Amino acid sequence: MSLNDKVKALLIHKDLQPSKLADMLEVPRSTISHILSGRNKPSLDLVRKILELFPELNPDWLLFDDTEMLRGDGEELEEDSSSVENVADITQQENQKLLDTLIAKKSNGKKKASNEQKQIERIIIFYDDKSFEVYEWNVR
Numbered sequence: 001m002s003l004n005d006k007v008k009a010l011l012i013h014k015d016l017q018p019s020k021l022a023d024m025l026e027v028p029r030s031t032i033s034h035i036l037s038g039r040n041k042p043s044l045d046l047v048r049k050i051l052e053l054f055p056e057l058n059p060d061w062l063l064f065d066d067t068e069m070l071r072g073d074g075e076e077l078e079e080d081s082s083s084v085e086n087v088a089d090i091t092q093q094e095n096q097k098l099l100d101t102l103i104a105k106k107s108n109g110k111k112k113a114s115n116e117q118k119q120i121e122r123i124i125i126f127y128d129d130k131s132f133e134v135y136e137w138n139v140r
Contacts, residue, residue, distance in 0.1 A: 003042050006062055007035050010050070013069065025049045044126055099123060099135060 001009070011021060018036055022029040027046065034040040042050075051059055061069050103120060123135045 001065065003047075003062070004035050004038055007032070007042060007050075009069065010054070010057070011036075014054070024053055099125070 010016075011018060014021075016024075018032040019029050022032040025032075025046065027049070031040075031046065035042055035046075047062060051057060051062065056070050058068050058071050061067070102123070119137070121137060124132055125135075126132045
């Protein structure tokens, strides 16, 4: 399911009109309209706003195709680990640790697609200063 489809699913789940969601996220209504029509994909900033506005949403569902839309009932929302504000405070070493964890998680849960296993090819980390880092693998 694409990120655009997940925004549509969120609208249905929350019984919201696109204009109401745009107002709640404090973005132009055309932003949501363009996402729903498939013209644009949601930006990282918009995804962050969605996760801040709806903390019950499972970030793994939104970003990595986890099957559960909402966080589990027994899962506690920890302010210091899930807060978007804290993302900016993560050091380069912590970024590498997070990257390694994501890679390990995704490689342990590989799914088969048409008789071949999917593998991570590239991970791009975007920073708030508009810089980014690309991690690529040539594993075949």
